Amino acid sequence: MASSRIIARSFSRVVTSPWNYIAGKRCDPSEPTHTIKVTEPATGKVLCEVPASGQQEVSRAVAAAKQIYPKWSKLSGRERGQKLVEASRIIRENLEDISRLEVRDTGKPIWEARVDIASCADALEYYGGIAAAIVGQHVPLSGGSFAMVQREPLGVIGGIGAWNFPMQTCIWKVAPALACGNTFVYKPSQFTPITAVTLGEILQEAGVPDGVYNVVQGEGDTGVWLCGHPDVAKLSFTGSVPTGVKVMTAGAKGIKAVTLELGGKSPIIIFEDADMKNAIKATLMANFLSQGQVCSNGTRVFVQRSIFKEFVKNLVEATKKLKIGDPFAEETTVGATIHGDHAKKVLDYISSAKDEGATVLCGGERIMQSGELAGGWYLSPAVLVDCRDDMKVVKEEVFGSVASVLEFDTEEEAVSRANDTDFGLAGAVFTKDIQRGHRVASAIEAGSVWINTFNLYPTEVPFGGFKHSGVGRENGLTVIDYFTQTRTIYVEMGDVDCGPLYKD
Numbered sequence: 398m399a400s401s402r403i404i405a406r407s408f409s410r411v412v413t414s415p416w417n418y419i420a421g422k423r424c425d426p427s428e429p430t431h432t433i434k435v436t437e438p439a440t441g442k443v444l445c446e447v448p449a450s451g452q453q454e455v456s457r458a459v460a461a462a463k464q465i466y467p468k469w470s471k472l473s474g475r476e477r478g479q480k481l482v483e484a485s486r487i488i489r490e491n492l493e494d495i496s497r498l499e500v501r502d503t504g505k506p507i508w509e510a511r512v513d514i515a516s517c518a519d520a521l522e523y524y525g526g527i528a529a530a531i532v533g534q535h536v537p538l539s540g541g542s543f544a545m546v547q548r549e550p551l552g553v554i555g556g557i558g559a560w561n562f563p564m565q566t567c568i569w570k571v572a573p574a575l576a577c578g579n580t581f582v583y584k585p586s587q588f589t590p591i592t593a594v595t596l597g598e599i600l601q602e603a604g605v606p607d608g609v610y611n612v613v614q615g616e617g618d619t620g621v622w623l624c625g626h627p628d629v630a631k632l633s634f635t636g637s638v639p640t641g642v643k644v645m646t647a648g649a650k651g652i653k654a655v656t657l658e659l660g661g662k663s664p665i666i667i668f669e670d671a672d673m674k675n676a677i678k679a680t681l682m683a684n685f686l687s688q689g690q691v692c693s694n695g696t697r698v699f700v701q702r703s704i705f706k707e708f709v710k711n712l713v714e715a716t717k718k719l720k721i722g723d724p725f726a727e728e729t730t731v732g733a734t735i736h737g738d739h740a741k742k743v744l745d746y747i748s749s750a751k752d753e754g755a756t757v758l759c760g761g762e763r764i765m766q767s768g769e770l771a772g773g774w775y776l777s778p779a780v781l782v783d784c785r786d787d788m789k790v791v792k793e794e795v796f797g798s799v800a801s802v803l804e805f806d807t808e809e810e811a812v813s814r815a816n817d818t819d820f821g822l823a824g825a826v827f828t829k830d831i832q833r834g835h836r837v838a839s840a841i842e843a844g845s846v847w848i849n850t851f852n853l854y855p856t857e858v859p860f861g862g863f864k865h866s867g868v869g870r871e872n873g874l875t876v877i878d879y880f881t882q883t884r885t886i887y888v889e890m891g892d893v894d895c896g897p898l899y900k901d
């Protein structure tokens with residue numbers, strides 16, 4: 398029998414206002430603080446005008462989330478999970494439309510947006526699937542007494558996201574938080590307002606009650622209001638280290654739990670016995686996905702001296718074959734930088750690298766400055782050699798398509814240089830020697846280390862940073878601990894034993 402299911406009816410497939418989403422409705426803030434002109438990265442033209450939310454609007458969103466919390470948190474995990482799985486189904490059935498919205502927002506190529514949106518469906522399906530298994534514990538104690546450890550949600554979660562993976566960043570927070578019984582207020586990046594609102598409409602269609610998930614648009618000030626709101630129990634943030642410090646400080650003031658997913662400057666260590674083709678493929682993926690605007694990117698490429706020349710030749714050849722252009726074109730592999738100011742920052746890093754003695758073997762220029770997409774900022778992916786560890790481009794997060802390739806001699810040297818950074822988000826080792834692979838992977842000070850691959854984040858495995866790259870984890874079962882708290886109930890089955898304090 399043919400399925401009678403209807404593909405999502407009610408979510409907007411076009412870029413449309415209003416931009417906030419509160420208590421199940423798209424709405425405008427009653428007192429906008431100002432209007433944000435969002436540009437479309439592909440064209441540089443204004444994509445939409447979004448009113449920024451002030452304190453009053455943030456409070457309205459938090460109140461909506463607080464009001465529905467008793468009802469949502471009292472559903473069984475299975476009931477909540479079924480709705481999240483349904484939302485996952487809606488996303489999969491509408492993957493193309495949602496991916497196209499993501500491309501308009503980010504400028505990333507359509508092939509990548511499809512991968513990102515499929516991963517959003519994966520996360521909703523995974524946390525929907527395990528929601529019924531989010532339970533407490535029974536702990537037997539001496540003399541028949543026991544303790545019950547109840548696992549409870551935290552309340553209203555305040556989420557704040559970056560612009561590079563707008564819907565994925567949002568869903569990595571929202572899916573586990575809702576599965577655990579929390580409700581949510583999300584503030585997307587001011588550069589990518591679209592798909593967080595789309596998610597609201599999809600969750601509503603999947604049966605999630607109005608108010609469980611809300612969106613307030615705005616810039617840093619809106620984030621400040623959300624972080625400081627007394628009814629927000631926890632902050633979950635993805636963004637840069639300096640903003641992460643502010644969010645953590647706001648959390649400290651309210652004694653709120655904080656999860657921070659921050660920046661990186663990850664190393665890839667490629668030994669002489671590595672499979673050359675796989676090492677090249679991974680280096681492309683680790684540097685040029687999403688125009689290099691990926692937190693976990695492996696931008697410090699350490700290559701053993703004996704294969705350095707061959708590796709660099711192959712990398713430059715492969716980089717020159719990348720097709721930079723219209724993000725909607727199927728053949729495009731690299732799209733547009735998020736906006737002009739960011740692109741200029743990336744170009745400045747390349748200039749500073751040259752000033753400090755680096756050689757640019759390919760790329761590092763703004764291209765496509767005529768035609769329909771002339772207003773977009775399209776940068777040709779750059780490969781740099783003659784780099785030193787103390788150069789600005791090698792030390793700081795560039796967040797653009799710039800790979801710095803560095804030579805090393807010994808394993809010990811490579812590990813020590815790889816770890817010589819305040820960041821610790823990710824890393825990788827390429828070798829055919831299984832013992833060396835594990836030894837080096839375990840020595841890299843980072844939350845995710847890949848052996849013979851890069852930039853894979855299945856929803857089942859935890860992701861997050863060591864050192865300045867973050868606090869807490871997203872994905873996997875671990876995240877349940879970050880969205881719940883426990884209450885221990887001790888049950889005494891005998892008499893009270895208070896030692897010598899009491900005498901008959």
Ligand SMILES: NC(=O)C1=CN([C@@H]2O[C@H](COP(=O)(O)OP(=O)(O)OC[C@H]3O[C@@H](n4cnc5c(N)ncnc54)[C@H](O)[C@@H]3O)[C@@H](O)[C@H]2O)C=CC1
Nearest residue numbers: 558559560585586616617620621636637640658659660692
């Ligand atoms: N570890 C991870 O999972 C990921 C980390 N990132 C990191 O994000 C950064 C790029 O994203 P951006 O949007 O440029 O970061 P950002 O730190 O400038 O902004 C992030 C978000 O914080 C908001 N915000 C700004 N000031 C705030 C304040 N005082 N209080 C509360 N919220 C505030 C912004 O409006 C935005 O929504 C990079 O450093 C990148 O590595 C990006 C994606 C994933």
